[in-house]
Amino acid sequence: MDHIKLCDKIYLVGRGDWGHLPRLTSKYDCNIYLIDGGSELALIDNGEALNFLKLRKNIISTGLSVKKIKKLLITHNHFDHVANTWILKKIFKAAVFAGKGSYFTLKPDRFVKTGDRINVGNVQLRVFNTPGHTPDGLCFLTEINGKKVLFTGDTALGDQPRSGKGLVGWYNALWGSDLKKYIKSVRFIKNMDADIILPGHGAPHLTKKRCRVSMRNCLKRIVRFGRYKELESMIPLAFDREGVEKCFNLSPDTQLKFNIRLVKKRGK
Numbered sequence: 001m002d003h004i005k006l007c008d009k010i011y012l013v014g015r016g017d018w019g020h021l022p023r024l025t026s027k028y029d030c031n032i033y034l035i036d037g038g039s040e041l042a043l044i045d046n047g048e049a050l051n052f053l054k055l056r057k058n059i060i061s062t063g064l065s066v067k068k069i070k071k072l073l074i075t076h077n078h079f080d081h082v083a084n085t086w087i088l089k090k091i092f093k094a095a096v097f098a099g100k101g102s103y104f105t106l107k108p109d110r111f112v113k114t115g116d117r118i119n120v121g122n123v124q125l126r127v128f129n130t131p132g133h134t135p136d137g138l139c140f141l142t143e144i145n146g147k148k149v150l151f152t153g154d155t156a157l158g159d160q161p162r163s164g165k166g167l168v169g170w171y172n173a174l175w176g177s178d179l180k181k182y183i184k185s186v187r188f189i190k191n192m193d194a195d196i197i198l199p200g201h202g203a204p205h206l207t208k209k210r211c212r213v214s215m216r217n218c219l220k221r222i223v224r225f226g227r228y229k230e231l232e233s234m235i236p237l238a239f240d241r242e243g244v245e246k247c248f249n250l251s252p253d254t255q256l257k258f259n260i261r262l263v264k265k266r267g268k
């Protein structure tokens, strides 16, 4: 599989193994979306850096020219979303747009925030700060043929048939997760009542009904934070490749114990 056309002007061109769906690029890749604005193209997130050739092949398979990629939009600075940024920026001479506040290094060409607009050819995207999973979390909203299309990054992944209901991104104080802000951001996303929601991992939500049910479940999950082991259980090493390997090889119980020990040690 090379790509999936999700609606007019938007393609899924990269995806890793999360969610037990067919892989499109490298194992740990986030969902990588391609926006076709006619005169120019943009990618929303770009994956974990081992996937350049396959990603390029997938973009070409849509019939669009990779040379038109001029913008790289970042939902948040986690390696599975951004590690390709500098390779792509160099090759395509593209400008990078991201939110402020990440715990990791990423110097975009432009920091963007709520109220900003980014034009990709004839597609206009509105930017919203949605911190919680990470401090720099952004959502991008656009309108395609009268439908509200929202890119949510890891802030709200929604119902995922083979992984669970109302899934949200990993919560980890060491990379700046913040529960109060998280709840506010998920509520904001839910109230936006989008027609199509394109999350950072897993299956996209392509009907209004699915968006509504999914976002309701995300809010339910995040306000009940503490009752779901897997939400709090990701060990703080989870932001590098080796850490992710380790995470996946530990049982949720072991991960939870590890996290509690670490948080206690930091006096939080």
Ligand SMILES: [Zn+2]
Pocket: 076, 078, 133, 154, 169, 170
């Ligand atoms: Zn993330």
